[in-house]
Amino acid sequence: SAVISQKPSRDICQRGTSLTIQCQVDSQVTMMFWYRQQPGQSLTLIATANQGSEATYESGFVIDKFPISRPNLTFSTLTVSNMSPEDSSIYLCSVLVRGSTYEQYFGPGTRLTVT
Amino acid sequence: GENVEQHPSTLSVQEGDSAVIKCTYSDSASNYFPWYKQELGKGPQLIIDIRSNVGEKKDQRIAVTLNKTAKHFSLHITETQPEDSAVYFCAASIGRALTFGSGTRLQVQP
Numbered sequence: 001s002a003v004i005s006q007k008p009s010r011d012i013c014q015r016g017t018s019l020t021i022q023c024q025v026d027s028q029v030t031m032m033f034w035y036r037q038q039p040g041q042s043l044t045l046i047a048t049a050n051q052g053s054e055a056t057y058e059s060g061f062v063i064d065k066f067p068i069s070r071p072n073l074t075f076s077t078l079t080v081s082n083m084s085p086e087d088s089s090i091y092l093c094s095v096l097v098r099g100s101t102y103e104q105y106f107g108p109g110t111r112l113t114v115t
Numbered sequence: 116g117e118n119v120e121q122h123p124s125t126l127s128v129q130e131g132d133s134a135v136i137k138c139t140y141s142d143s144a145s146n147y148f149p150w151y152k153q154e155l156g157k158g159p160q161l162i163i164d165i166r167s168n169v170g171e172k173k174d175q176r177i178a179v180t181l182n183k184t185a186k187h188f189s190l191h192i193t194e195t196q197p198e199d200s201a202v203y204f205c206a207a208s209i210g211r212a213l214t215f216g217s218g219t220r221l222q223v224q225p
Contacts, residue, residue: 004158042216043159103149104161106151
């Protein structure tokens, strides 16, 4: 498995502002993902963070709203831009560890409230 | 794309009883089926998984079964304990990205 940390753990933000969430892993991983979990709901994949190239976004998510960076094998950021109350969710980073074919492990999440 | 349905949405059992959660998937190409447990305020924790070439897998009190023909898989928890209380999610994957079910809130009554 892997130890995954996220910063911040929670935040309350004003509408129209942006927040950058960091994800740090303690070991090299092959793939990193960002998910969103709206209150009381399931998890939805936002995008796959690709090292050194643009992220791959799922239907309904765009780069201008959720820019993602992955400068190396153990770190990624997700920015939630021009926030509205509808962006209030838990944002989760997950990783596919090196040597694993399928197992994904999740970080503790960032709980975002937009007022 | 893949669609995963999960039932029931809530499940209440007495301590010591068994609990069963069922999921169905739509894409016959899916080949990996993990189960996650999410406690309040925490990220999902991988508790067991099964690949499409296996029909059943067991790990102590938890087991997962897979019926590829019917495209459904189930989580079985035996001898439930209060610490099993959480939200459980099933998921399906063709390669990398996971498609999640809607979740089951399990409450184990002491």
